[in-house]
Amino acid sequence: MAKKSITRRWITNNLGVIVLILLVIELAVIYAVQSYFYNSAQQYLLSKIISVNGVLTRYASDAGTNLNAEIRSTLENFSGKDKMELMAIDYDGMIVLTSSGFSPDYTISMPDYDEAMRSPVQGYCAKTMRTENGERIMAVCYPITEISEEYSAIRVVASLETIDDTISGFVLAVTIAAIAVLLLLGLSDLYFVRSILRPIREINT
Secondary structure, eight states: OOHHHHHHHHHHHHHHHHHHHHHHHHHHHHHHHHHHHHHHHHHHHHHEEEEEHHHHHHHHTTTTTTHHHHHHHHHTOOOOTTTTEEEEETSSSOOOEEETTTOOOOOOHHHHHHHHHOOOOGGOEEEEEEEETTTTEEEEEEOTTTTTTSSSEEEEEEEEEHHHHHHHHHHHHHHHHHHHHHHHHHHHHHHHHHHHHHHHHHHHH
């Protein structure tokens, strides 16, 4: 009975500390991985919208160009429309043009647009949010008030579903690895305690 009590106490104490350490490590790794993927996605979207803004700025500097027509053409021919959606927003804060061609939902919340228009000096605003159906998306909004009198900003939106699936797979792999380490350490502790108690029991007998 004493042997079982000592073994149980040893393993419980050791595994408790190990579980805590593994949990902290796993959470830190998950946070780092998620931050890496999300930051990479943000930089990619930002590079796209800056590129579009550069094109529109060149059109605006040409007095013979119809800027509004070029904005429509740029959205219609947007090369990244299979991965993201490019939008044009008017001065009422309404999405009036989209690269997909679908009619926008005028009731959607756009915190990225609101913040970008409050702080136009920054040049852009990126936000991660959920849609009404629960899908996680990333949006980057870029004000164009300096070049357009009809449109206040352009906005690019992409789904984070693929990234989240990748992160979930990584989390599962890390969790399985942590459980495997925990089992190995538990068996090692059990063997260690028994190797100590066996000689003691033999001496007492």
